[in-house]
Amino acid sequence: MVALEFWFEFASTYSYPAAARIQAMADQAGLTVVWQPFLLGPIFQRQGWHDSPFNLYPVQGRYMWRDLERICAALNIPLRRPSVFPRNSVLAARVACAFAAEPWLPDFVRQVFHANFAEDLDITKPDIIQTCLERSGISGHRIIERALAPDNKDALRLQVERAVALGIFGAPSFLAADELFWGNDRLEQAIAWCKVPSLVGIA
Template identity: 55%
Template structure:
């Protein structure tokens, strides 16, 4: 019998991805669902939709609302949150490192560390020193991982993962994929997990 599985597509720059990345593991464990972590870049996906920036910056009323909504939701979930002084931050290096940690027992913890740095500590996650701090805190050697992150093979792997996101019809993050079924947004995390359990 196969175990129910849910792909989590997330971007380190994405504010609603923060909420999901921090929440997903206990909820998935409780539901008995395996999470497949799929870091990708929203930039190219947004460009294909005609946006050269976050829609939260392009449409100011949406942006103002989003920060208020995030503040309320973080309080509801008991998560620390500070409106970052820069948005969106460049999540490229973090995504490349996350890809190197795929299928290891630290990929979730690394992702939470990056999200916490960006959305709770207001640190610049595009700075290799910040990423090194996070890796260090997980008991990992930063230097080899930072070197592996920028090899041509790994750069290509992230580009392919991002192209795959667009092929799958993703247009935002976080998104969840269960079989052929797509769910969009932190608000759908519970529904996606339930779908995985019911349609295994």
């Protein structure tokens, strides 16, 4: 099956609707989703941003929250604006990185996004991540221990370097037959590109 790489960041607002809808869309298109957790923080820092651009540029931020509200309403998924934004997503990303190939991973990813953006739960806390794991049918304690191992911290760092090498600068991003698409609103085009990887077939 052709693969669609899904590069997501748990703190990223537009990654939330993308994570909610990508699996069903890929299934329908006959594509495999490759779940690629990464961190935007180190990428933003390299271009001089020490906060989310949606906080640095409040007019854009105000627009983004309203846009997200419209998107979530259209998808019929709940949205509660997190009381802290962006939430540090390192712990959640480490779990996702360590267990990226597990069959329960996609459900765990959706649970974390739901906790952050629909329940305003503090996903920096191990017990919240444990709850997300349990909601995905997994007992959390050993999983988190494994995620915190030094080799997995390195693996996540490497993942960020891979994102940079691919030209990724925001989330969500999609890699379809070596072609990069950025933004939840490009998911349809990314799927189309998997099927016909050319400038002509994407209308």
